[in-house]
Amino acid sequence: MISSREQVTQLIVSAKVAKGIKWAEVAEAVGLSKEWVTAACLGQMTFNKQQAEIIGKLFDLSDEAVAWLQIVPYKGTLPTAIPTDPLIYRWYEVVSVYGSTIKELTHEEFGDGIMSAIDFSMDIQRENNPNGDRVRVVLSGKFLPYKSY
Amino acid sequence: MISSREQVTQLIVSAKVAKGIKWAEVAEAVGLSKEWVTAACLGQMTFNKQQAEIIGKLFDLSDEAVAWLQIVPYKGTLPTAIPTDPLIYRWYEVVSVYGSTIKELTHEEFGDGIMSAIDFSMDIQRENNPNGDRVRVVLSGKFLPYKSY
Amino acid sequence: MISSREQVTQLIVSAKVAKGIKWAEVAEAVGLSKEWVTAACLGQMTFNKQQAEIIGKLFDLSDEAVAWLQIVPYKGTLPTAIPTDPLIYRWYEVVSVYGSTIKELTHEEFGDGIMSAIDFSMDIQRENNPNGDRVRVVLSGKFLPYKSY
Amino acid sequence: MISSREQVTQLIVSAKVAKGIKWAEVAEAVGLSKEWVTAACLGQMTFNKQQAEIIGKLFDLSDEAVAWLQIVPYKGTLPTAIPTDPLIYRWYEVVSVYGSTIKELTHEEFGDGIMSAIDFSMDIQRENNPNGDRVRVVLSGKFLPYKSY
Amino acid sequence: MISSREQVTQLIVSAKVAKGIKWAEVAEAVGLSKEWVTAACLGQMTFNKQQAEIIGKLFDLSDEAVAWLQIVPYKGTLPTAIPTDPLIYRWYEVVSVYGSTIKELTHEEFGDGIMSAIDFSMDIQRENNPNGDRVRVVLSGKFLPYKSY
Amino acid sequence: MISSREQVTQLIVSAKVAKGIKWAEVAEAVGLSKEWVTAACLGQMTFNKQQAEIIGKLFDLSDEAVAWLQIVPYKGTLPTAIPTDPLIYRWYEVVSVYGSTIKELTHEEFGDGIMSAIDFSMDIQRENNPNGDRVRVVLSGKFLPYKSY
Amino acid sequence: MISSREQVTQLIVSAKVAKGIKWAEVAEAVGLSKEWVTAACLGQMTFNKQQAEIIGKLFDLSDEAVAWLQIVPYKGTLPTAIPTDPLIYRWYEVVSVYGSTIKELTHEEFGDGIMSAIDFSMDIQRENNPNGDRVRVVLSGKFLPYKSY
Amino acid sequence: MISSREQVTQLIVSAKVAKGIKWAEVAEAVGLSKEWVTAACLGQMTFNKQQAEIIGKLFDLSDEAVAWLQIVPYKGTLPTAIPTDPLIYRWYEVVSVYGSTIKELTHEEFGDGIMSAIDFSMDIQRENNPNGDRVRVVLSGKFLPYKSY
Amino acid sequence: MISSREQVTQLIVSAKVAKGIKWAEVAEAVGLSKEWVTAACLGQMTFNKQQAEIIGKLFDLSDEAVAWLQIVPYKGTLPTAIPTDPLIYRWYEVVSVYGSTIKELTHEEFGDGIMSAIDFSMDIQRENNPNGDRVRVVLSGKFLPYKSY
Amino acid sequence: MISSREQVTQLIVSAKVAKGIKWAEVAEAVGLSKEWVTAACLGQMTFNKQQAEIIGKLFDLSDEAVAWLQIVPYKGTLPTAIPTDPLIYRWYEVVSVYGSTIKELTHEEFGDGIMSAIDFSMDIQRENNPNGDRVRVVLSGKFLPYKSY
Structure with missing residues (x-):
């Protein structure tokens, strides 16, 4: 069962x-x-x-x-609020170090709102580079504006 | 002072x-x-x-x-371990929901190691879209392999 | 300043x-x-x-x-992750006790996705009632579906 | 057993x-x-x-x-204090972002007290909308005043 | 100000x-x-x-x-989730050690529901006792039943 | 075993x-x-x-x-530091909201010291009341004074 | 002030x-x-x-x-739940490593109950020792038994 | 196994x-x-x-x-950072309330350094007392000085 | 399985x-x-x-x-964020007490950047010493500079 | 002052x-x-x-x-239990990833005990390397054995 x-x-x-x-x-x-x-x-x-x-x-x-597999799952894959795995931690570090930058630049371009994590896609690719290959990730999320009511 | x-x-x-x-x-x-x-x-x-x-x-x-401004700062911009601001939280959510996926696919392509958050750059752009403009973010980090010794 | x-x-x-x-x-x-x-x-x-x-x-x-007032703020109004104020706590309690119910019923009606907290409005009213007046709150959020890509 | x-x-x-x-x-x-x-x-x-x-x-x-099923249960459905599931998190975000607003407006209308989470009901409905259907939730809780003694 | x-x-x-x-x-x-x-x-x-x-x-x-003084305050007097002061901690300890007992006995007598902390009063008295005086506290809270709807 | x-x-x-x-x-x-x-x-x-x-x-x-049953147990019945069950939470809320009051009044009557949670008894009763029955709890704990040495 | x-x-x-x-x-x-x-x-x-x-x-x-100085204070001297100062941490470590031992031996000698931290005294002395002087601390607390009622 | x-x-x-x-x-x-x-x-x-x-x-x-039994174990006996068991908590309370005192007096006598929790012994005894027997604990730990280098 | x-x-x-x-x-x-x-x-x-x-x-x-054994694992060996085992805690203490020193001196020598924990090796040796043998650990990590872009 | x-x-x-x-x-x-x-x-x-x-x-x-400057300070330099600064975090990561390894190898060589963080010294040096210079850190701490008594 x-x-x-x-x-x-x-x-x-x-x-x-x-x-x-x-x-x-x-x-x-x-x-x-x-x-x-x-x-x-x-x-x-x-x-x-x-x-x-x-x-x-x-x-x-x-x-x-x-x-x-056809039932909507309870989502979330981190066993701890701050991930211990070095690869995943680096992503958390990006959020920690660049968080306010991302916020400022998104608002400067779009105004108040967010980048959706639902209407969202991700693409992970190898980027060849003579100084060592790079991981290239493209994130694309719909901008959702806050509106007054 | x-x-x-x-x-x-x-x-x-x-x-x-x-x-x-x-x-x-x-x-x-x-x-x-x-x-x-x-x-x-x-x-x-x-x-x-x-x-x-x-x-x-x-x-x-x-x-x-x-x-x-010329002194190396103590880094980190989140006032709490899990960010409360909706825009920044969505990034944390991406790490939470896609964390294991990012890990699996990076390892499948590169083997054991991480994507550097130091030798790293980020580019945030508006992506015009008839269904609502999107935030397009390109992350590029050098792959750093774990090696045995 | x-x-x-x-x-x-x-x-x-x-x-x-x-x-x-x-x-x-x-x-x-x-x-x-x-x-x-x-x-x-x-x-x-x-x-x-x-x-x-x-x-x-x-x-x-x-x-x-x-x-x-015209600058997008860093959002979040709870001084602690779990609110101590009894009025606000009751709302947290609703999320705690009814969280999985809300999730199940939203998915049963709409499939996988979320109720937006951005494209969202709230209306708080007094509801007269002989057994003691009630607080009546209507929340309305756009349903945002997860799609495969 | x-x-x-x-x-x-x-x-x-x-x-x-x-x-x-x-x-x-x-x-x-x-x-x-x-x-x-x-x-x-x-x-x-x-x-x-x-x-x-x-x-x-x-x-x-x-x-x-x-x-x-006839025994009063130990209640609470969130595996972590702050929910990781995006659908449930949005509700927590509403409490986080609108918490002080809910408090101010309830007190402005009713004085000191709370909206009960026990003498409480919830109704979740689909709201058809040409811009995308909405989740409409009505919460109704008895107002319980603090009294001096 | x-x-x-x-x-x-x-x-x-x-x-x-x-x-x-x-x-x-x-x-x-x-x-x-x-x-x-x-x-x-x-x-x-x-x-x-x-x-x-x-x-x-x-x-x-x-x-x-x-x-x-006439404005409803943000309530809560503990500087940490678990109180450090020995006098207040003893009350937290009562909740910790007797919590399930209080729950069981309240439900056995009243069914599903809670003892209100809003429609609530408290009386603290000295109780003379030859083995050392005692602190006698009477708590009285309205029972609020959960009802189905 | x-x-x-x-x-x-x-x-x-x-x-x-x-x-x-x-x-x-x-x-x-x-x-x-x-x-x-x-x-x-x-x-x-x-x-x-x-x-x-x-x-x-x-x-x-x-x-x-x-x-x-005859072995002294490791005590404590709350699965989380802050209880999620609404009935038990209301007791935690009493400690949170009235904590400093209990402290002030106990010290005003008895001086520095605590109300014991060991030399302690509790009595839970139904209190009939036309406005809805009440839960009446009497707590009695020996006062233990701090002394200088 | x-x-x-x-x-x-x-x-x-x-x-x-x-x-x-x-x-x-x-x-x-x-x-x-x-x-x-x-x-x-x-x-x-x-x-x-x-x-x-x-x-x-x-x-x-x-x-x-x-x-x-004559008002009973809110007690507790640790700025974090787990002390960061090495000297104080060693005491926390004693509680962490020997906690269950202290519990077992106190119960074996006295039955169910606690060693009071209120009716309590502490004496810190230098103990001369050719292998390096030692800190000798004597703790004395009244045993308080749990009784049935 | x-x-x-x-x-x-x-x-x-x-x-x-x-x-x-x-x-x-x-x-x-x-x-x-x-x-x-x-x-x-x-x-x-x-x-x-x-x-x-x-x-x-x-x-x-x-x-x-x-x-x-002959393998060095991973040490630590507390199931939570702050112990819930009343007997063990009293020890944590001693660290909480007397922590800065212990630090001040140890430094006043010995200078900068710590009392070792490794080169350490503990002795727990009953102390007969007409006002109720007492738990008497002697802790002895080598003083380890910080030195400059 | x-x-x-x-x-x-x-x-x-x-x-x-x-x-x-x-x-x-x-x-x-x-x-x-x-x-x-x-x-x-x-x-x-x-x-x-x-x-x-x-x-x-x-x-x-x-x-x-x-x-x-050939699959990249989810890394991290500490059962709690702050380790309870005394041997491992001492390493955490080094990070706690010397953290800012390590940061200052690394930046003074190398500028802004980090010491890699991936392109990293560790060597643990016994160091004979008449005052008691010592554990000698050599850590070597590539310096990774932050660069502007 | x-x-x-x-x-x-x-x-x-x-x-x-x-x-x-x-x-x-x-x-x-x-x-x-x-x-x-x-x-x-x-x-x-x-x-x-x-x-x-x-x-x-x-x-x-x-x-x-x-x-x-001549008074023994309360030690600890991390503003959060898990450091947010990338340079200091890498050290925490070493403790997280290599913690059990350090423990096993120290015990294999020395038996039960710890590496002192008090009788301890640290030396940070640049290590020239054609593939990029390295940070070389030598830690030396006295081994302190647990003994039975």
């Missing part, structure tokens, strides 16, 4: 290691970006029926697990 | 509102990107002598304040 | 007590809802030039203070 | 996914609002004997589980 | 030490219980006009301070 | 629900107040041999469990 | 450094142990009138400050 | 209750103080081979468990 | 105690430093295929466990 | 920026290592009379400030 999406995530993660599947291959099977598909496999997004069945086949999941 | 960089940041912020200067204009005066210059004005980066003097003139700072 | 919006909020709050002005009167002067105007006076929203000048006259603010 | 209401909640949640039942259907079977019934199924409210038996049949629960 | 009720509390506390006034005398002057009057002087309750003027005379407060 | 008192508490709680026993009946069987007996059953107090055997019979506990 | 005991503590600490007085000399002047007198000077205990006047003369305090 | 010292501690604690052994008897069998032996049994100290075998026999431990 | 690297770490730790293997021997078998190999065995670094197979043989791990 | 060492640290820091003095020059004037002298100037160590007077002349401090 499965009582949370986290259990399905563990099944996927276990199967992925055992079978040596890559996230890029999973994304290709589903026909969407590797960023969204990985997030969904890790329990952050909701698959539709067709997508869930593809995932189910790839990772040998039970029908019950496939049903859970 | 000035005993911390934060005091200089407050002087700059006060003068900016009083004079109605834009960050883009400050960046142009300094001759660098608006992202780096804003972060530096907000107390997160270190100006060299020439840059500090330009800032000093723009915001009518004392010599002592100009000296402080 | 004013170096943060919080200082302007304190000026407004002091003047409000000294002069005995009501928020409803402020809202009427500005011509908008009492909810938005109060939030803006308390440092959570951004006034435009005309609105800021009305507020400035009502509370005898300096030109510098009026300039600050 | 069941030693906490949380175990019963997990049984219900598992059965709900496996059987594909909707909360609205559960509410209809019980004959009460979907908000209260969902909260009760998620371990926040206490069912009476008759209600518990209806729930027990719908989700194939044991007699022991049905007995637990 | 006074910008918060806390400043008025400090004025009262300073004057009380300088003048050597007792809380029991303040309560007598106001004509209410010492528990409510002390809480109000310490910034937790709202005085009406007449009461505030009595307090103002007793402690030589300015008109502005007297006006603040 | 039982390795903590908490496991025994869970056995008691499970058996209590399954058998439909009331705390008042347990107290009567033991011959002590319902407050102390409930706290002890919930793992906060230590039973003597005779009492533990009565409890063991009532809840069908093993000899090992009965032995654990 | 003095509005808290902490301000008096700062006056004493400043005067102590400026005048080069030792705590042992203060204790001798008051005629009590150095442990109690130091704790009282640091704002943790309450002086009587005669003692407060001695302290007032030693440190050139105003009458208002001397009055504050 | 045992994967942490905590599992061995649980085995010891379970066996101790089941067999009714006293810590003083364990200490006698090992031939060391009851304070050190109890701390070691509770997973805070490292036994040598001979000692571990004595413990193994007393509590019927497997060879694997006996091997674990 | 293994669903996290932590489970593999527990298998290694259990086998290490059962077999009495030393980390130095493991390092020798792998042919790398004891610092890196220990960190990797404890779940902080990623083994390549050949290294993982050596580890697998030494500790009798399954093929699935050996596969997990 | 100076009431804490932190105020003296601020005076030193202000003077250092205004005068453009380097820590290495301060160390040379005092005749000790730059690591110890910087830590002492930043309020973590205690100067003797002669050293304090040298510091006083270099930074134009008052006699009162010079007296404070």
Whole structure:
């Protein structure tokens, strides 16, 4: 009996290691970006029926697990409020060090409002560079203005 | 007497509102990107002598304040570990929801290591879109591999 | 010299007590809802030039203070992550006790996504009731769906 | 052997996914609002004997589980003090950003006291809107005044 | 200029030490219980006009301070979530050690609901006892039942 | 094998629900107040041999469990520093709002010292009231003075 | 105007450094142990009138400050829940590492109850030792038993 | 399979209750103080081979468990940073209330440095007293001076 | 089925105690430093295929466990943000007490930037000393400068 | 009037920026290592009379400030438990990632005990390297063994 999406995530993660599947291959099977598909496999997004069945086949999941993939999950992947993993911490550090800069420049350009984290997409790429390759990430989020009422 | 960089940041912020200067204009005066210059004005980066003097003139700072701009600051701009401001929180949410995805995909492409937050640049742009303009942010950080020894 | 919006909020709050002005009167002067105007006076929203000048006259603010009212503020009004004030705590308690219910029912009706806290309005009214009057609050937020990409 | 209401909640949640039942259907079977019934199924409210038996049949629960549904539970549904799930966080953000506004306006209308979170009801509806449908939530809580003694 | 009720509390506390006034005398002057009057002087309750003027005379407060006494305050008197003062900690310890007992027995007698902390009174008395006098505290709060809807 | 008192508490709680026993009946069987007996059953107090055997019979506990009831437990019943359950939170709110009042009045009557939470008793009663019944709680703790040395 | 005991503590600490007085000399002047007198000077205990006047003369305090020394203070000297100062941390470490041992052995000897921190004294001495002198601390607290009722 | 010292501690604690052994008897069998032996049994100290075998026999431990007793453990016995158990909390309160006193007096006698919590011993005794017996604890730790270099 | 690297770490730790293997021997078998190999065995670094197979043989791990050793782990070994174990705490204390010193001197020598914790190595050695042997640790990390852009 | 060492640290820091003095020059004037002298100037160590007077002349401090330099300070330089500054955070990350490794290897070499942070020295050097210079830090702390008693 499965009582949370986290259990399905563990099944996927276990199967992925055992079978040596890559996230890029999973994304290709589903026909969407590797960023969204990985997030969904890790329990952050909701698959539709067709997508869930593809995932189910790839990772040998039970029908019950496939049903859970179609349920909106409780989101959030950090085990602690401040992440301990060095790779993820660097992102938190960017928010910590550049937070007020991001705020100032977004407001200077757009006025009061936010960059949506829902109507949002992310693209992670390798950028070749003679001084050492770089991770290049493009974030795109709709600007949502505060309005008076 | 000035005993911390934060005091200089407050002087700059006060003068900016009083004079109605834009960050883009400050960046142009300094001759660098608006992202780096804003972060530096907000107390997160270190100006060299020439840059500090330009800032000093723009915001009518004392010599002592100009000296402080050239001292490496204690960095970090969030008043609480989890930011309360909605715009900055959305960035924290991206780290929270996509953290494990970013980790997985970076490792799948590069192996064990991190994306540097030091050898790092950021570019914030408006992206015109008929469904509502979007905030487009490009992050570029050098990949630093863990090596065995 | 004013170096943060919080200082302007304190000026407004002091003047409000000294002069005995009501928020409803402020809202009427500005011509908008009492909810938005109060939030803006308390440092959570951004006034435009005309609105800021009305507020400035009502509370005898300096030109510098009026300039600050037009700058996007750092938002958040709780002095602690969990509020200590009983009235505000009850709202936190609603989120604590009904959080998963709100999530389940919103997803059942709309699918994966959120209720926006930006494209959002609030209306607080007295509801006469023979068993004791009630506070009636209507919240309205645009539904923002997560989409795959 | 069941030693906490949380175990019963997990049984219900598992059965709900496996059987594909909707909360609205559960509410209809019980004959009460979907908000209260969902909260009760998620371990926040206490069912009476008759209600518990209806729930027990719908989700194939044991007699022991049905007995637990009639025991007042330890309430609270957030796994962390500040919720990580974006949908629930938006509600916390409303409390954070509008907290002082809600307090000021309630006191302006009613004097010192609180809006009850016990003698309280909630109604969540879809509001059709050409700019995108909205989530409309009505909260109604009895005003409880502080009195001197 | 006074910008918060806390400043008025400090004025009262300073004057009380300088003048050597007792809380029991303040309560007598106001004509209410010492528990409510002390809480109000310490910034937790709202005085009406007449009461505030009595307090103002007793402690030589300015008109502005007297006006603040009539404004509903932001409540909460603990400087940390868990109190460090031994006397106050013992009360927190009672909540910590007896919390589940209080919950069980209140529910056994009344069903689901709470003991109100708003429609609430407290009486603190000395209880003579040959083994050492005791502090006897009577708490009385209205029972507020959860109801289904 | 039982390795903590908490496991025994869970056995008691499970058996209590399954058998439909009331705390008042347990107290009567033991011959002590319902407050102390409930706290002890919930793992906060230590039973003597005779009492533990009565409890063991009532809840069908093993000899090992009965032995654990006679071991001094690690005390504390709140799963979080600030309780999430509304009933228990109201008690924390009393400490939060009235904490400084309790401190001031106890010191005014007794001088420096504390009200003991060890040489302490509690009595919870229903108080009939035409405006709605009230929960009446009497706390009695020995005053322990600080002395100089 | 003095509005808290902490301000008096700062006056004493400043005067102590400026005048080069030792705590042992203060204790001798008051005629009590150095442990109690130091704790009282640091704002943790309450002086009587005669003692407060001695302290007032030693440190050139105003009458208002001397009055504050006779008011029961809000106790607690750690700026953070876990102390950062290495000397004080070692005491916290003793509680952390030996906490369960202290609990077990006290209960084995005395049964359920606590060692009082109110009816309590402390004595700190140098213990000469050829391998390096030792700090020898004797703590003595009355055992307070839990009793059933 | 045992994967942490905590599992061995649980085995010891379970066996101790089941067999009714006293810590003083364990200490006698090992031939060391009851304070050190109890701390070691509770997973805070490292036994040598001979000692571990004595413990193994007393509590019927497997060879694997006996091997674990000889591995240096991860130390710390408090489940929360601030202990909830009243007996252990009183010790934390001593650190909280007397922390600055201990610091001042140790420095006055010894200069800058700390009292070691490693080269440290503790002795807990009953002190007979007509006003109620007392817990008498002697702590002895080597003074370690900070030196310049 | 293994669903996290932590489970593999527990298998290694259990086998290490059962077999009495030393980390130095493991390092020798792998042919790398004891610092890196220990960190990797404890779940902080990623083994390549050949290294993982050596580890697998030494500790009798399954093929699935050996596969997990080649997956980049979620890093971080402290169970609490501030470590409770005295040995590890001393390192945290060094960061706490010397943090600003390290920052000042690194910046004085290198300018703005950091010492990498990724392009980093550590060497722990015994340093013989007549006054008691010392732990000598050499840390070496690449200096990474912040640059303007 | 100076009431804490932190105020003296601020005076030193202000003077250092205004005068453009380097820590290495301060160390040379005092005749000790730059690591110890910087830590002492930043309020973590205690100067003797002669050293304090040298510091006083270099930074134009008052006699009162010079007296404070000779008083043992309350230590700890991190404004938050987890440092936000990237340079200092990297050290915390080393403790987080390598904590268990440091513990294991120190115990393997020395047995149970700790590396002292009191009888401790630190040396920070530039290490020239064609791939980019490195920060080389040597830490040396006396090993302090736990002994049974």
